[in-house]
Amino acid sequence: MTNSLREIEDNEVLFITGSNTKEAHPVIANMMLKARRKGAKIIIADPRRVPLVRFAELWLQQRPGTDIALLNTMAHVILKEGLINEQFINEQTTGFNDWRASLDAFTPEAGEKLTGVPKGDLVRAARIYGCSRRAAIYYTMGITQHAQGTANVNAVANLALLTGNIGRPFTGINPLRGQNNVQGACDAGCLPNVYPGYQRVDIPLVQQTFERAWAMPLSVRPGLAATEITGKALEGAVKALYVMGENPVLGDPNTEHTRKGFQKLDFLVVQDIFLTETGMLADVVLPATCFAEKDGTFINTDRRVQRVRKAVEPPGEAREDWRVIAELSKRLGYEMRYESPEEIFEELGRLWPALEGITYGRLERGGIQWPCPTRSHPGTEFLYKGGFPRGKVSFTAVSMAPPVERADREYPLVLTTGRNLFQYHFGSMTRRAAPIESHAGKPYAEIHPEDAEHMRISQDETVRVTSRRGSIRLTARITERVRRGEIFIPMHYAEAAVNVLTNNEALDAFSKTPEFKITAVKVERLAQEG
Amino acid sequence: MVRFTLDDQEIVVPEGITVLEAARRSGIFIPTLCDDSRLEPFGGCRLCVVQVQGIPRLVTACTTPVAEGMRVQSTNEEIERRRRTIVELILSDHPNDCMVCEKAGDCNLQELAYFYDLRTNRFYGQRSQRLVKDQNPFIERDMEKCILCGKCVRACYDIQGVGAIDFTSRGFTAKIAPPFEKDLDCEFCGQCVSVCPTGALMSKQSLGKGRQKDVQEVDTICPYCGCGCNLTLHVSRNEVVRVTSRPDTINEGWLCVKGRFGYSFINSPDRLKTPLIKKDGKFAEATWEETFDYVATRLGAIKSKHGPDAIGGLSSARCSNEENYLFQKFMRAAIGTNNVDHCARL
Structure with a gap:
């Protein structure tokens, strides 16, 4: 989220697209209801009548896979009706005129045809969002889990840039993260192309920093994404897999394909709290600890680092994941010496300035939102105050492409x-x-x-x-x-x-x-x- | 800002806040059973009555906004006499079975009975019959213990937007119930349980697992969605027996069904307790020592034969930052590959 959960109640307009907030993020939905009690308007774009629709001023029941048409049509109307934030566009963005031309075709009539939403509703949604300077967008997997996912997100961003609904309190582009620490797993560098803090592995200067910090030569080749690993296993390029706390056999698309890929591996290690469907295929299963059995930190959807505390002893011989990793590493010839999770957190903070000011001691008084570069920094409630870090940002023209599969005679x-x-x-x-x-x-x-x-x-x-x-x-x-x-x-x-x-x-x-x-x-x- | 006098003390508070809230902020105790600063004022229990100079009758502090120059008396003999009578009336229609009540030690009504030293009761007589048991799997509704404060109704309607329960009937037969007095069928967020001042609403799975004085409370973060709700785990004999949340956190003490009631997996008999190594297609228990050796040998052999990029690692959005950081460091520095990812895309 660019902005904060605490700000939700003071939103004037909430545009919720591709998010079943009431079921997937129930407590965030409560914050949205609080905003509504204080007079905010809720617009929902979703093919399904999600439970929050009951509280919405307007529900755009679009056809699945028509997000770009819907968002571009809203932008078209906002432009045509002069609801844009010219000062923001001039000062903080580039590429406006080129992008503008890409919207010509997205008239309300065309929008209605593409999305199935009555044009009057598209126009109303555009007016409600465009007229407010305290309008926030919320989205989740309904926007991203598409072959056009990145383009969908760009179309969302365009709307915020067009109205300047970013970089101030009570606005922003707010993807709601679906898992307790999915933000933290990304921040900590569990991504194939970046080190902790989104520092790219293929930039030599960055690579050298981490080589020095970890005292080990590192690879500059970006790795494979989770969704690519199975294919590579089937090809025989990936021979071994170490899975910690995931269940890709159920989680990845096309179970049969995943199962075949995993069965083809020479060696599969699964570390988890239960024997999952993935664990059943493993050569070795390692018993891990759950959230109540360990100390550490999670980072939530609004970038808030919060302390997780051990409450009970783990069952049997189950061990904390960090101890397991450190021991394995030692046996592979790379020593990892840590006394506690706190020490590991401090090392992460030294490698990513956004966390540098956060200590376990400070977290005793409550969570802190990154970026928090120094010990005296209070944390950052919303991003991009006073401008974007890289200067001006660009509008991105996005065009509609059909989904990969479409209903047909056989699969209607x-x-x-x-x-x-x-x-x-x-x-x-x-x-x-x-x-x-x-x-x-x-x-x-x-x-x-x-x-x-x-x-x-x-x-x-x-x-x-x-x-x-x-x-x-x-x-x-x-x-x-x-x-x-x-x-x-x-x-x-x-x-x-x-x-x-x-x-x-x-x-x-x-x-x-x-x-x-x-x-x-x-x-x-x-x-x-x- | 508004300036007013509370018990001879001059107090400055923001405009619009109630006398009760102002008293709380100044550390002056006014008893109440129906107020919660996160809910709309209700004025139902009448315990918070105070004397305002110039107003002949007592007024409820929870519904009276502070006005400039107001002079308020939070306690005197008459006020305390009335408050005592109110608690006495509530107790006259209450099971008073604190010895076996789950809520004992954590019950606002019990505390008030103690405070007012209510050993006898002038109003004992008929008790309202609310004996029907609710068969839902989450929430125990013991309506005998309900004092009709309406906090659950307000939390359900205003906070959760559900409205699964409301007042029904009148006078002595008044009660709080789902439509047509059927069993609860709602979102089971348990906000009602969290605001109930007595033992009327409790979590079914916590029954008999330990009362408040016997549990140790540990503050942590919810393991489910990305909201990052603050949880307080109540631990008794190495078991999490109840989950609550503090009101002064980002989630204001509100939780969902998963966060509040979805914790018994921690103690599931299915938990993995030892390392397992597959031999001839079957898992066999192993020691950590042999498992570490086996894994290191196999990974080491694959690395030297096929190169580090033949090994991949999948980390977890469920694990902590520290574990994730270490996992990717392991893949990058110990194995030597950037093949590390997790399920953010899924």
């Missing part, structure tokens, strides 16, 4: 995946929490009543959902939460693992993010088999 429905309120990800934790499992323990597919009637499917009937990759069986839940022609399946259930259906070849070219939000499928009654 579009599948989106996501979370529900009760379960979390692939369920290794929540499915072992008894009350949650007893309340929300069955896999289901949301199907629109008209589609259900057409296919003669009744409520709670078991159906088979099939894509070009495979098929799963689960219960039909007939509901108007989904659009006609679309179905939704939550990702949590191993017995009906939705990634059996998804496409490992539909990736965003830059981010390598899979197109989980659009897969062509068909739904059949099991009774028909006879």
Whole structure:
């Protein structure tokens, strides 16, 4: 997030796109409701009737995969109606005129045709967002999990630049991060192209800094993204994999493909708190500790570093992950000497100035938001105050491209995946929490009543959902939460693992993010088999 | 800013705040059962009555905004007599089974009974019957203990935007219930449990696991989504038995069903307890010593035969910064490859 969770309640306009906040980030949704109680307007763009729609001034029920058309049309209207922030554009951006020309075609009429949203609503949304200088955008995987994900994000950014809704309190571009420490894992450098603090591995000066700090020659070749590793394993280029706290067999697109790739590895090590589907394929499984059994820090969605504290002893011989890594490293000839997580955190701070001012001692008094370069720095509530670090930023022209898969005669429905309120990800934790499992323990597919009637499917009937990759069986839940022609399946259930259906070849070219939000499928009654 | 007098003390507070809030900020205790500064004022329990000069009757501090020059008396004999009577009336329609109540030691009503030394009760008589048990798996609703403060109703409607419960019936039969007095079927965020001043709303899975005085509280961060909600884990005999959240944190003490009720995986019998090495397609328990040796040997052999880029590492958005930092350092410095990633894309 460029801005802060605390600022949400003072937003004037909240434009929420591709985020089922009430279920995926329930407490952030509470902050949004607080803003609404204080008079804010909520606009939601989502193909599904997500629960927050009930509180929205306006709901744009777009077709999946039409984010660029929707966002560009809004920009077109904001431009045409003179709601732009000229001073901001002149002072802080470049490329405005070229970009402007790219919007000519996105009239409200064209927007309606492309997105399925009535043009009047598109115009109203543009006016509400464009008229406010305290408007914030919130998005999650509904924007990013597309083959056009990077372009979608650029289109989001263009809207903020056009209205100057960034670099001040109560505005901003705010992706809501989905996991407790996904921000921290990125910040700490668990990405194939950057060291901690987003410092690129292929810049020699950076490489030399880290070689000195770690006293070891380092590679300048950017590595493989998670979604590329399976393919490389199948080709035989990757022989061994060390997985700590992930379950890619359920998490990656196209389960069959992932399983084959992992089976082809010469050596697979999985370190986790449970024997996951990935762990079952491993040669070695290492018992790890969960959040309640260790000290450390997490970084949340608004860049807030917060202290995690040990509350209970781990079961059996389970060990803290850092101790396991350090020991393995030693045995591979690279000594790692640490007495505590605090020492590791201090080392990270020395290598990335944004964390340098944060100490465990300071965190005792509450979380601190990076950047926090010095011990006396209070932390940063919102980014880009007084300008962008690299000077002016550029508008990026983005054009529509169709999704990789489209509904056709054989696979007439579009599948989106996501979370529900009760379960979390692939369920290794929540499915072992008894009350949650007893309340929300069955896999289901949301199907629109008209589609259900057409296919003669009744409520709670078991159906088979099939894509070009495979098929799963689960219960039909007939509901108007989904659009006609679309179905939704939550990702949590191993017995009906939705990634059996998804496409490992539909990736965003830059981010390598899979197109989980659009897969062509068909739904059949099991009774028909006879 | 507004200047007013509270118990002969001159106090300056921002405009618009209530007498109760002003008293809190000045460290003056006014009892209340229905107020929570995160919720709209309600004025239901009448315990916070105070004397304002120039107003003949007592007024509720929670609904009275401070005005310039106001003179307020937070306590005197008459006020305390009234407050004592209110608590006595509440207790006359209460099970008073503190000896076996989950909430004992952490109960506002119990504290007030102690404070006012209510050993006998002038109002004992008929008690309202609210015996129906709710079968939902999360929240124990013991409506016998409900004092109708309405905090749960306000939290559910205003904070959560759900409105799963409300007041129903009138007078002696008044109660708080879901529509048609059915079982709760809501988001099960448990905000209602967190604001309940008595033992009327409790977490089912915490029942019998230890009362407040027996638990150790540890402040930490929620392991689920990226909101970073602050959690307080209540630990008894090396087991997390309850989760709460402090109101002075970014999440203001509000949690969701996963954060508040989704913790029993910690003690699941399925937890991995020893290293496992697969031999002939089957896992066998191993010591750390042999496992470390085995992993180091295998990785070392693959590295020398195929080069460091034949090895990949997947780290975790669930692990800490320290663990993630060390993992990528391990892949880059000990193995020698940049093949390190995690599930941010997924």
